[in-house]
Amino acid sequence: MPDTLSRYQALVDSGEISFDPAQAAVARRLSSLNESLASYRLARRKSSALAWLFSRGQKQEPVRGLYIWGDVGRGKTMLMDLFMATSPVRRKRRAHFHEFMADVHERIHAYRQKLKAGEVKGDDPIAPVAADLAEEAWLLCFDEFSVTDIADAMILGRLFGKLFEEGVVVVATSNVVPDLLYRDGLNRALFLPFIALMQQRMEVVKLESRTDFRMEKLSGQPVWLTPLGPQSDAAMDTAWSRLAGGAEGTPATLQVKGRSVAVPLQAHGTARFSFADLCEKPLGASDYLAIAHAFHTVLIDRIPVMKGLEKRNEAKRFINLIDALYDNQVKLVASAGDEPTRLYLSETGTEEFEFHRTASRLIEMRSDEYLSLPHARRSQPSADTGGIVET
Structure with missing residues (x-):
């Protein structure tokens, strides 16, 4: 399968897009990430003899994801399209971040209903919800990562902490640098550990394309x-x-x-x-x-x-x-x-x-x-969607 950078260059060569050095640099990083994911996937396969060799006497280092940010119209969506098309991972999920969080809240609610009915044990739904999400997809890709809802802000640190413990790799695009997420939000001090966690587990890259x-x-x-x-x-x-x-x-x-x-x-x-x-x-x-x-x-x-x-x-x-x-x-x-x-x-x-x-x-x-306005959501309920599925 061609890598992300090769796919990008093919689009340039065909005249579908104009070459941009900043986009090419990010495409190169996405290609490198895909190479790491291919090895990481092999090591995760417990039934594989090679997986045994990977794990023998050493613990595999987690793969750092990517957080790609930049102004509107710089090509972040296009690069995510290419990355998803070339990713070697089968269990992967792409979603707009607000839709993903709507799904998380629904799962948390369902767990609490089961708890009331005596069908499950344990007071904290975050760990089982994270485990289920990781079982479904260990590569999570988010478009338009932003945090405006206090309900999201208060659970993100624990949720992503558990996801990373499960070996999940995250790639995200955003219009803002991580340090400005949930800016001026209520109880933002409680949100800051999540920003630190993201910066630890994701490489932060600015897409500095020349134009919108x-x-x-x-x-x-x-x-x-x-x-x-x-x-x-x-x-x-x-x-x-x-x-x-x-x-x-x-x-x-x-x-x-x-x-x-x-x-x-x-x-x-x-x-x-x-x-x-x-x-x-x-x-x-x-x-x-x-x-x-x-x-x-x-x-x-x-x-x-x-x-x-x-x-x-x-x-x-x-x-x-x-x-x-x-x-x-x-x-x-x-x-x-x-x-x-x-x-x-x-x-x-x-x-x-x-x-x-x-x-x-x-x-x-x-x-x-x-x-000239950026694509943005305002304070309204998010649709409960599972993302885009090509047919």
């Missing part, structure tokens, strides 16, 4: 294409090629509260849907939140003008969709039947009133100020 590649691809380009027709369809194809770095993209699914949400096309943190995919199917707010958390840029093809009460369901879903994208500062490129203020035509129903806010948000989402 994402903004470079969007700035000066039309992101609201109207009217509908062959010209706007072609423009959407061009936008996809530019944003996906020339990659064709692959289908994927998002797991949301036990359901599967289909993603027709995705690559490098960008996803492409039709209006019918998103608003003519029975999707809800949690589904749209999962999409907003998983992708920094979303393309929507062929948004029609919605007329009358017979289109109120589609209009309501579209309102919820735009709310999720806007609140998480997701970048939107769309083709539509008309300008935002003329997309929903009805004189009755609450959707007509609510659509005024949606139209205002759509107009703001076209501005350079909005397009």
Whole structure:
């Protein structure tokens, strides 16, 4: 299997991305990590004769993960894509950090319910939860590592301490250096040992790319294409090629509260849907939140003008969709039947009133100020997702 650096160079050679020395340096470190993981995996296999040789008379040193941080749009998601594609580890998991922590809290709650029912013993759920997580995946990869919730902050030190004891290796991307995590948070002093633990078990690397590649691809380009027709369809194809770095993209699914949400096309943190995919199917707010958390840029093809009460369901879903994208500062490129203020035509129903806010948000989402914002979550419930699964 080609290593991460080779995959990166192949993208450069094909013209899908421009060469950036800072990105290449991080790709080289990810390749080195994959080499260490290959040996570490072999030593972990207790049934292997070679594992016996590894462990005989010496204890294997744990593999240090990577914490990659840098400004928005520098290529962190793309590099994580390449790392995951080239990783030799079979039991691996990639998730946005907030989704991972939502899963952890749900597991803790389930353990406490079993404790009340007398099905398990022990007062502290952290150790068994960490053991279960480590059994499922011993390589954990987190996109957009950030800590804003005190409930997360108060358990992270113990949780990751147990995960590291189980031999788990962690790779994460973030917009902030570890020392600034949970900055000004309540009881932050109790959080500081976790930062020290991360710095001990993860190599901290700053991705100092020369430019905001994402903004470079969007700035000066039309992101609201109207009217509908062959010209706007072609423009959407061009936008996809530019944003996906020339990659064709692959289908994927998002797991949301036990359901599967289909993603027709995705690559490098960008996803492409039709209006019918998103608003003519029975999707809800949690589904749209999962999409907003998983992708920094979303393309929507062929948004029609919605007329009358017979289109109120589609209009309501579209309102919820735009709310999720806007609140998480997701970048939107769309083709539509008309300008935002003329997309929903009805004189009755609450959707007509609510659509005024949606139209205002759509107009703001076209501005350079909005397009320059980092992909971020605000104080709202996280969708219970298990990450992106390519299909």
